[in-house]
Amino acid sequence: MAAPAGVADGWASYARRGTGRALSLLARDRALAAAVGVLGLLVALAIFGPLLWDQSALGINVGASLEAPSWAHPMGTDSVGRDVFARFNEGARISLSVGAIVVLAGGFLGSLIGIFAGASGGWVDATLMRVMDAILAFPPLILAMAVTVGLGPGLDTAALGITLTSLPYYARLIRSEVLRIRSLPFIEAAYALGARRVRVIVRHIVPHVVSTLLIQSAAVFGYAILTLAALGFVGLGARIPTPEWGAMITDGLQYFLTGQWWIGLFPGFGVLLAVTAASVIADRARDILDPRGQYAHV
Numbered sequence: 001m002a003a004p005a006g007v008a009d010g011w012a013s014y015a016r017r018g019t020g021r022a023l024s025l026l027a028r029d030r031a032l033a034a035a036v037g038v039l040g041l042l043v044a045l046a047i048f049g050p051l052l053w054d055q056s057a058l059g060i061n062v063g064a065s066l067e068a069p070s071w072a073h074p075m076g077t078d079s080v081g082r083d084v085f086a087r088f089n090e091g092a093r094i095s096l097s098v099g100a101i102v103v104l105a106g107g108f109l110g111s112l113i114g115i116f117a118g119a120s121g122g123w124v125d126a127t128l129m130r131v132m133d134a135i136l137a138f139p140p141l142i143l144a145m146a147v148t149v150g151l152g153p154g155l156d157t158a159a160l161g162i163t164l165t166s167l168p169y170y171a172r173l174i175r176s177e178v179l180r181i182r183s184l185p186f187i188e189a190a191y192a193l194g195a196r197r198v199r200v201i202v203r204h205i206v207p208h209v210v211s212t213l214l215i216q217s218a219a220v221f222g223y224a225i226l227t228l229a230a231l232g233f234v235g236l237g238a239r240i241p242t243p244e245w246g247a248m249i250t251d252g253l254q255y256f257l258t259g260q261w262w263i264g265l266f267p268g269f270g271v272l273l274a275v276t277a278a279s280v281i282a283d284r285a286r287d288i289l290d291p292r293g294q295y296a297h298v
Contacts, residue, residue, distance in 0.1 A: 035277040055085065057089070060082060066078070076263065082243075088267060094228075098225070099222075099225045102162050114174025119201050141227060145234070155238050166223070169216060218285055222282070230246060235250070246267075248264065
């Protein structure tokens with residue numbers, strides 16, 4: 001069934017205002033524009049790079065091994081003649097996909113835990129937060145490594161381990177927001193008017209924690225990419241010969257001092273750019289979504 005004309009026009013007007021505000025923010029904030037541009041470029045390479053570049057990420061050509069960057073191989077070749085640019089593009093797809101999976105799964109589960117704990121209170125809140133504290137008791141990288149070793153090295157288990165370590169960051173932050181919102185007068189008024197707890201949570205609490213969730217998701221995205229690269233660096237991420245950035249850095253270490261710097265340097269730059277862009281976007285998102293911030297009236 002088609003939406004009424006008035007509703008459709010309202011949504012169209014809202015979309016235009018949102019697009020205009022976003023463009024205005026990008027025009028004013030060069031750091032934000034650069035971060036969005038870098039992340040957009042990496043996404044474009046991940047999606048279109050394998051389609052537009054005719055070299056295979058797994059194709060071996062021993063006769064062309066350890067060639068320096070050139071027009072034929074913009075990022076050179078590795079020890080068995082594989083095109084580093086093709087492997088970089090495939091590594092971008094892997095890292096960004098795992099980062100997105102961690103953000104979606106960790107954000108969903110962590111937010112559910114935080115909302116349920118904050119809205120319930122009492123022993124439910126205490127129990128859930130002690131579980132989150134138990135996860136936080138371990139250094140995130142060590143816990144992710146333990147999960148990956150226990151379940152077997154690979155991208156799936158690495159993503160699972162990183163998602164597990166991200167849960168407390170979502171849960172504790174969302175819980176604190178729920179506790180703050182729950183004490184506000186309009187929530188008390190809703191209960192006084194006879195609203196049920198589920199309705200209050202869905203209609204009044206959840207919409208107010210979305211901005212916090214978005215900011216945390218941007219930060220977790222960068223953390224997930226960095227942790228995946230660390231797991232790949234120690235051999236617990238993608239399996240050989242999968243072109244994951246961390247594993248590519250490990251492969252390039254043995255050739256760095258002998259002059260073949262490009263094998264490990266380009267994937268290292270990929271990790272640096274992705275994590276930095278995500279950090280800048282998270283920082284600016286906090287300012288943008290803060291009603292008292294410098295961007296409130298843009």
